Amino acid sequence: LHAFNNKVESVYLWAQIADLVLAFLKNAIAYTYLIGLVINGKITVSEFLLYFQAVEGFTLLVTTIMKKLNTLKRQSMDISVVREAIDYKEVFKFAEGKSLEIEPNKDYIIELKNVSFKYPGKDKNVLTNINLTIKPKEKIAVVGLNGAGKTTLVKLICGYYDPTEGEILLNGVDIRTYNREHYYKLFSAVFANFSLLAGSIITNVAQSDDNINYELVYSSIEKAGLKEKIESLPRKYESNLNREVYEDATNLSGGEMQRLMLARALYKDAPIIVLDEPTSALDPIAEADIYNKYNELTKNKASVFISHRLASTRFCDRILFIADEKIVEEGTHEKLLALGGKYAQLFEVQSKYYREGESKDEK
Numbered sequence: 001l002h003a004f005n006n007k008v009e010s011v012y013l014w015a016q017i018a019d020l021v022l023a024f025l026k027n028a029i030a031y032t033y034l035i036g037l038v039i040n041g042k043i044t045v046s047e048f049l050l051y052f053q054a055v056e057g058f059t060l061l062v063t064t065i066m067k068k069l070n071t072l073k074r075q076s077m078d079i080s081v082v083r084e085a086i087d088y089k090e091v092f093k094f095a096e097g098k099s100l101e102i103e104p105n106k107d108y109i110i111e112l113k114n115v116s117f118k119y120p121g122k123d124k125n126v127l128t129n130i131n132l133t134i135k136p137k138e139k140i141a142v143v144g145l146n147g148a149g150k151t152t153l154v155k156l157i158c159g160y161y162d163p164t165e166g167e168i169l170l171n172g173v174d175i176r177t178y179n180r181e182h183y184y185k186l187f188s189a190v191f192a193n194f195s196l197l198a199g200s201i202i203t204n205v206a207q208s209d210d211n212i213n214y215e216l217v218y219s220s221i222e223k224a225g226l227k228e229k230i231e232s233l234p235r236k237y238e239s240n241l242n243r244e245v246y247e248d249a250t251n252l253s254g255g256e257m258q259r260l261m262l263a264r265a266l267y268k269d270a271p272i273i274v275l276d277e278p279t280s281a282l283d284p285i286a287e288a289d290i291y292n293k294y295n296e297l298t299k300n301k302a303s304v305f306i307s308h309r310l311a312s313t314r315f316c317d318r319i320l321f322i323a324d325e326k327i328v329e330e331g332t333h334e335k336l337l338a339l340g341g342k343y344a345q346l347f348e349v350q351s352k353y354y355r356e357g358e359s360k361d362e363k
């Protein structure tokens, strides 16, 4: 919708520019013609003034009509955006789905069976025929080049997208039968493009405005290493986040935002942790600290990490290498290195890059 709105804005801007150019051309032609007539003695000065005013009046009329048409066009585009959102067909079951009680200590098995996925309007699959089982407490890393489909795979697992083909089972039952809102409770997910809620830090950690367990909010923030920062703010835990909504919103740095998302995951305490690994926003020390905290968090839970630094996949039970719409390599870090395939190749390139980086730093 945002992209569509931007498109509407740019169409509107171009229409305005075209309008101005047209008005200028129209006036220039009319005035040149009239002045020409006066110079050649074909009309008198009083006639010139009469025609001049007539042209003025006509231009004003045409400009007003054009402006009104523009407003009408813009409003109809705005309305169509809203209409598109209202008409959007909900693919998931909510209240009409089977209820699902998620218990923190229960064993959950997620199974992807022949899952293929294509984004609407695209003609090529992002993922084709994926078969994958996530066992209780298993730690899985998903690696691959940019655009390989790692985030898409993880979003399918979390139930944000519906497979174009195939099915996803939870303890043997197709997740389409469940109330999707209940299924979401199975995951604490942290994505690179997270969203901030319009509300306080407390609301953002609890992701809710009612039934908040305040003690858990404070302890999650403390465990995430954000206590000091938040207590230094004038309104402390009540500080508003989200600049788009509040003028007085607090600006957290990239690293602090990652910690806030970690606090969210700690608060939710879901059986499966899903993590799109942070990289760019963090300095190496903060990154190591966040890794340790996530390791702590995932200790007795299943987890799916999207990993950009292959060194951090070493402690995972299983690594999936995604390429060409498929899981092309699968196994532990040692097994994949021994295989000498794509994973080993990427690991070699990355280690060389980091070694070179380190030796440059030493100089």
Ligand code: ADP
Pocket: 119, 122, 126, 144, 145, 146, 147, 148, 149, 150, 151, 152, 153
């Ligand atoms: P990765 O996480 O491995 O970098 P993604 O899963 O984000 O890869 O993206 C896989 C492919 O799907 C890319 O080609 C990307 O451009 C495309 N893609 C991702 N999200 C969308 C979307 N919402 N709509 C259309 N195409 C998308």
